[in-house]
Amino acid sequence: MDYYNLSALDRKYVWHPFTQMKEWAEGDPIVIGEGSGCFIKDVRGRWYLDGVSSLWVNIFGHRKKEIDDAVKKQIDRIAHSTLLGLASEPSVLLAARLIRLLGESLPDDTMPPLTRVFYSDNGSTAVEAALKMAFQYWLHKGVTGKNAFLSLNMAYHGDTIGAVSAGGIEIFHGTFKPLLFKTFRSPAPYCYRCELGLDRGICAMACIDEMERILEEHHKEIAAVIIEPKMQAAGGMIAAPDGFLRGVRRLCTKYGVTLIADEVATGFGRTGRMFACASEGVVPDIICLSKGLTGGYLPLAVTVATEEIYNAFLGEYGQMKQFFHGHSYTGNPIGCAAALAVVDLFDKEDILTRLRPKIERLDKWLRQILRHDHVGNTRSAGFMAGVELVKNKETREAYPIEDKTGWKVALDVRKKGVFLRPLGDCIVIMPPLTISEENLTAMLTRIEESICSVTEKSSV
Numbered sequence: 440m441d442y443y444n445l446s447a448l449d450r451k452y453v454w455h456p457f458t459q460m461k462e463w464a465e466g467d468p469i470v471i472g473e474g475s476g477c478f479i480k481d482v483r484g485r486w487y488l489d490g491v492s493s494l495w496v497n498i499f500g501h502r503k504k505e506i507d508d509a510v511k512k513q514i515d516r517i518a519h520s521t522l523l524g525l526a527s528e529p530s531v532l533l534a535a536r537l538i539r540l541l542g543e544s545l546p547d548d549t550m551p552p553l554t555r556v557f558y559s560d561n562g563s564t565a566v567e568a569a570l571k572m573a574f575q576y577w578l579h580k581g582v583t584g585k586n587a588f589l590s591l592n593m594a595y596h597g598d599t600i601g602a603v604s605a606g607g608i609e610i611f612h613g614t615f616k617p618l619l620f621k622t623f624r625s626p627a628p629y630c631y632r633c634e635l636g637l638d639r640g641i642c643a644m645a646c647i648d649e650m651e652r653i654l655e656e657h658h659k660e661i662a663a664v665i666i667e668p669k670m671q672a673a674g675g676m677i678a679a680p681d682g683f684l685r686g687v688r689r690l691c692t693k694y695g696v697t698l699i700a701d702e703v704a705t706g707f708g709r710t711g712r713m714f715a716c717a718s719e720g721v722v723p724d725i726i727c728l729s730k731g732l733t734g735g736y737l738p739l740a741v742t743v744a745t746e747e748i749y750n751a752f753l754g755e756y757g758q759m760k761q762f763f764h765g766h767s768y769t770g771n772p773i774g775c776a777a778a779l780a781v782v783d784l785f786d787k788e789d790i791l792t793r794l795r796p797k798i799e800r801l802d803k804w805l806r807q808i809l810r811h812d813h814v815g816n817t818r819s820a821g822f823m824a825g826v827e828l829v830k831n832k833e834t835r836e837a838y839p840i841e842d843k844t845g846w847k848v849a850l851d852v853r854k855k856g857v858f859l860r861p862l863g864d865c866i867v868i869m870p871p872l873t874i875s876e877e878n879l880t881a882m883l884t885r886i887e888e889s890i891c892s893v894t895e896k897s898s899v
């Protein structure tokens with residue numbers, strides 16, 4: 440079907456996520472027809488560099504032969520069988536492979552390893568399962584009253600109601616407040632705009648002290664602390680200072696609260712380590728993984744728990760201690776086959792070693808762009824970065840929301856063949872891990888040009 444018919448049908452029938460559909464309907468949507476490597480191609484034949492890995496999932500780009508082959512091979516055997524009452528070959532093999540990978544990546548003699556894999560479909564359901572698992576775990580331990588959670592301001596854990604309850608982004612989550620369960624909120628480690636009004640040079644990480652104050656007072660009510668290790672991504676690419684994650688681990692252990700690491704965005708190499716927790720030698724009690732897990736091929740997620748948590752759910756049939764959670768597509772065999780290919784590719788292509796010079800290149804560029812008059816702050820964790828644009832660099836005054844400065848940059852750079860999806864005025868940079876250095880440099884140059892032209896225009 441040609442572009443004009445496709446775009447007309449899209450505007451007539453498709454309701455896009457996080458999108459003002461009135462504006463969309465008046466626009467000229469890009470309709471993607473195919474992809475190859477780090478590029479996506481629209482049905483009118485124009486190629487775009489996929490600067491956000493199709494919402495942070497296509498870590499190896501598009502049409503990766505090994506993943507294509509694994510998916511095709513699995514389809515020739517079986518597309519789906521349930522894990523409710525059955526096991527399946529790919530889900531068994533993937534679970535074993537993930538446990539090995541987690542053990543190798545997050546070794547710690549003092550903390551129990553992660554040993555049990557619970558499958559679901561996406562980042563939100565992985566979080567939803569983790570929250571329910573932590574809550575039910577404490578009930579089984581005979582500890583009652585732990586009916587709340589603790590999360591960070593500016594946290595994003597997904598869009599289902601449990602994940603929204605743990606979320607801390609007013610603009611996304613505020614609307615649903617009357618529907619949400621109780622969640623205590625601790626300050627985000629957003630040093631550029633510190634909620635406590637402190638300067639990073641002298642703060643001694645007072646945000647961790649604030650978390651301790653909440654835990655000291657309320658730990659009997661709190662089942663789990665949930666955080667995005669190292670980088671609060673959707674909240675505006677807020678990179679936590681070194682030691683913050685370790686501090687959270689220490690507090691969870693001290694106050695007897697489960698630590699849930701939501702590595703949906705950071706997992707699978709994005710921060711330069713296989714898992715972000717590894718950078719601070721932290722082992723959580725539960726980890727949530729999705730996005731890069733299947734290399735952007737299929738919706739699949741895992742919630743992985745320690746043996747201690749798993750054991751609490753064991754009992755006689757009549758005790759009804761099983762975990763009350765599950766989805767129709769849980770452990771989908773094609774998704775698991777894709778994920779097995781992804782894990783193999785990390786070894787086969789030595790992805791993390793080859794990523795290092797690209798992280799250095801990105802870091803250098805981030806330092807350079809910071810000199811620009813309207814770049815207030817840059818933040819990164821490995822190969823995920825944000826550039827915060829501001830109206831006034833001295834006062835850190837933000838642009839008015841209706842100026843849509845971040846969007847204007849994205850639209851401008853789109854004309855230069857780069858697709859980006861900003862978070863407000865934070866320009867998100869998250870290309871596939873396998874992007875070539877040449878393409879990375881070309882992308883960064885174009886983003887810089889667009890930042891300059893849009894912000895200079897807005898200041899005249």
Ligand SMILES: Cc1ncc(COP(=O)(O)O)c(C=O)c1O
Nearest residue numbers: 561562563595596597667703704
């Ligand atoms: C840290 C984190 N958790 C959970 C989610 C939700 O994932 P999904 O969109 O697959 O439901 C996201 C999505 O961006 C995320 O960044």
